[in-house]
Amino acid sequence: MRTSTGGRVGQYAALLGYLVFLAFPFLWLVSTAFKSPRELGSLHPTWIPRDPTLDNFRQAFDEQPLLRAAGNSLLAALGAALIAVLVATPLAYVMARHRTRLARAATGWVVVSQAFPLVLVIIPLFLVLKNLRLINSQAGLVMVYVVWALPFALWMLVGYVRAVPAELEEAAAVDGAGRLRTLVSVTAPLLAPGIVATGLFAFITAWNEFFFALVLLKTPEKQTLPVVLTHFIGAEGVADLGPLAAASFLATLPSLVVFAIIQRRITGGMMAGAVKS
Amino acid sequence: MTVVTATKRSAQGAERADGGLRPSDRGAWFLVLPALIPILVLSVGPLLYGILLAFTDAQSGRTEPTEWIGGLNFQDLLHDTLFWESFRIGLLWAVGVSVPQFLLALGLALLLDQDLRLRWLARALAIIPWAMPEVVVGVMWRLVYNPDAGVLNETLRDLGLGDGRDWLSGLGTALPAVIVVGVWAGMPQTTVALLAGLQNTPRELHEAAAMDGAGAWRRFWTVTWPALRPVALAITALNLIWNFNSFALVYVLTSGGPGGRTRLPMLFAYEEAFGYGQFGYAAAMGCVMVAVISVLLALFLVGRLRGGDDA
Numbered sequence: 001m002r003t004s005t006g007g008r009v010g011q012y013a014a015l016l017g018y019l020v021f022l023a024f025p026f027l028w029l030v031s032t033a034f035k036s037p038r039e040l041g042s043l044h045p046t047w048i049p050r051d052p053t054l055d056n057f058r059q060a061f062d063e064q065p066l067l068r069a070a071g072n073s074l075l076a077a078l079g080a081a082l083i084a085v086l087v088a089t090p091l092a093y094v095m096a097r098h099r100t101r102l103a104r105a106a107t108g109w110v111v112v113s114q115a116f117p118l119v120l121v122i123i124p125l126f127l128v129l130k131n132l133r134l135i136n137s138q139a140g141l142v143m144v145y146v147v148w149a150l151p152f153a154l155w156m157l158v159g160y161v162r163a164v165p166a167e168l169e170e171a172a173a174v175d176g177a178g179r180l181r182t183l184v185s186v187t188a189p190l191l192a193p194g195i196v197a198t199g200l201f202a203f204i205t206a207w208n209e210f211f212f213a214l215v216l217l218k219t220p221e222k223q224t225l226p227v228v229l230t231h232f233i234g235a236e237g238v239a240d241l242g243p244l245a246a247a248s249f250l251a252t253l254p255s256l257v258v259f260a261i262i263q264r265r266i267t268g269g270m271m272a273g274a275v276k277s
Numbered sequence: 278m279t280v281v282t283a284t285k286r287s288a289q290g291a292e293r294a295d296g297g298l299r300p301s302d303r304g305a306w307f308l309v310l311p312a313l314i315p316i317l318v319l320s321v322g323p324l325l326y327g328i329l330l331a332f333t334d335a336q337s338g339r340t341e342p343t344e345w346i347g348g349l350n351f352q353d354l355l356h357d358t359l360f361w362e363s364f365r366i367g368l369l370w371a372v373g374v375s376v377p378q379f380l381l382a383l384g385l386a387l388l389l390d391q392d393l394r395l396r397w398l399a400r401a402l403a404i405i406p407w408a409m410p411e412v413v414v415g416v417m418w419r420l421v422y423n424p425d426a427g428v429l430n431e432t433l434r435d436l437g438l439g440d441g442r443d444w445l446s447g448l449g450t451a452l453p454a455v456i457v458v459g460v461w462a463g464m465p466q467t468t469v470a471l472l473a474g475l476q477n478t479p480r481e482l483h484e485a486a487a488m489d490g491a492g493a494w495r496r497f498w499t500v501t502w503p504a505l506r507p508v509a510l511a512i513t514a515l516n517l518i519w520n521f522n523s524f525a526l527v528y529v530l531t532s533g534g535p536g537g538r539t540r541l542p543m544l545f546a547y548e549e550a551f552g553y554g555q556f557g558y559a560a561a562m563g564c565v566m567v568a569v570i571s572v573l574l575a576l577f578l579v580g581r582l583r584g585g586d587d588a
Binding site for chain 2: 007011012014015018019021022023024025026028029032040041043044045047086087088090091093094098100102106109113114115116117118119120121122123124125127128143144146147150154204207208209210211215225226229230233239241244245248251252255256258259260263
């Protein structure tokens with residue numbers, strides 16, 4: 001198929017428009033992070049900071065306990081990712097390979113859970129965790145994040161399991177390998193890349209999460225990075241722009257790096273999960 | 278292709294395995310339980326508990342026991358004009374974000390499906406809104422909209438389009454301003470879903486239509502759109518739900534202000550529950566939100582599916 005030159009020019013113009021729209025807010029964030037307070041206070045801001053400085057980063061760490069918050073976020077995200085993958089993989093295996101009522105109910109839950117309004121879930125969740133004495137605790141938050149990450153994790157993992165030919169497992173069984181042995185030494189290695197991608201996605205989801213952290217963590221020592229970031233914005237909505245931009249930029253880096261690594265697998269996994277058999 | 282064939286084959290395998298394994302399937306329970314318990318305790322349970330709470334006078338930090346009050350919360354809600362105003366804003370926001378999100382994402386997906394240079398750059402940039410924490414997206418756009426240090430007003434000044442304004446605190450501009458942010462934040466997922474759908478449309482059909490002299494527009498409506506429609510419907514329905522339930526973006530951008538102009542139902546219910554401690558009342562709001570959303574969504578899907586039969 002050939003497209004006319006005029007059509008091509010139009011397509012490139014449109015693509016350029018998209019590139020600008022997608023990139024400019026982030027570039028502005030980066031630019032703001034390196035501007036001096038004096039420059040931020042003056043009218044006519046520029047794209048390139050006139051005299052770039054790291055003061056905002058230093059000040060951001062002075063104003064808010066960013067390191068501790070990052071540690072809290074890291075702990076919650078790592079815990080959530082590990083546990084989510086550990087509990088989701090076996091269930092996804094059953095959902096992909098067996099057509100039991102349970103597997104169908106699990107699939108139904110994955111779909112319906114996308115429509116839960118958080119308000120309806122958060123209040124009872126708050127009460128349940130309070131009774132378990134898990135309010136304002138990392139453990140409680142990790143448990144919530146695990147369940148929160150499960151629908152998408154299951155969705156992706158089911159796709160990955162289906163892509164492993166059942167014949168391989170049957171062949172192993174014929175060769176005399178037990179069920180557990182087959183799962184561990186035949187299925188698991190083939191699933192490993194998918195499991196890692198799913199875990200990393202759960203990591204980003206938890207690292208970025210705000211609402212549950214806001215409601216469930218009360219004391220500043222326990223709070224995660226997104227919650228602490230909002231402390232830069234004062235009661236009247238007045239924010240110290242420089243440090244806010246600097247801290248936000250740093251908080252985003254892990255998500256961007258991890259996401260760049262798994263992007264292909266995520267989009268592939270979404271499709272694989274969507275293929276109905 | 279390989280994925281599809283592998284899936285088909287393993288599906289057949291699954292049926293066989295199913296027949297053979299079911300009788301002694303204690304193993305399957307062992308595999309399922311670790312996920313099932315957290316799901317029941319922290320998702321299904323709270324959902325049911327939340328529905329029950331809506332019929333009580335539960336409040337936070339109260340010493341008297343909670344009592345059943347029947348439909349009293351719902352009666353109060355019916356007359357709560359603030360809530361319905363917030364609900365209206367929520368619907369405006371959900372539709373106002375989801376529709377442009379879909380159109381822009383469709384445009385981008387169609388471009389990315391072409392053999393253009395710089396495609397890799399667009400794919401790379403599309404990661405940014407998707408991977409970013411919502412709080413940071415909010416912060417970033419506050420910087421863009423900032424009346425003095427923001428890039429939007431400065432650009433307007435450079436173009437001679439006036440002095441700009443304080444977008445997020447203007448009564449008329451706050452909602453459109455946050456809607457733009459919502460569109461920006463949700464575009465990548467929609468694009469990826471649509472792009473995947475596009476790549477499943479039959480190339481041969483496209484070429485045959487081109488041979489027959491069908492223009493680009495006609496080819497889109499007769500070949501691409503019919504193949505893309507199921508994906509488009511599914512992602513739009515999901516977007517509507519996700520957007521209606523969104524919280525963090527607007528919380529950071531405006532906290533619902535000015536004068537409640539951007540107070541989405543989630544923000545309203547959050548204030549009611551954790552600001553004023555009215556657990557029962559907030560749960561009732563949640564129930565109403567689910568009910569209305571399910572009805573609207575059902576109507577939307579039924580309408581769309583019907584429309585498809587006529588076409």
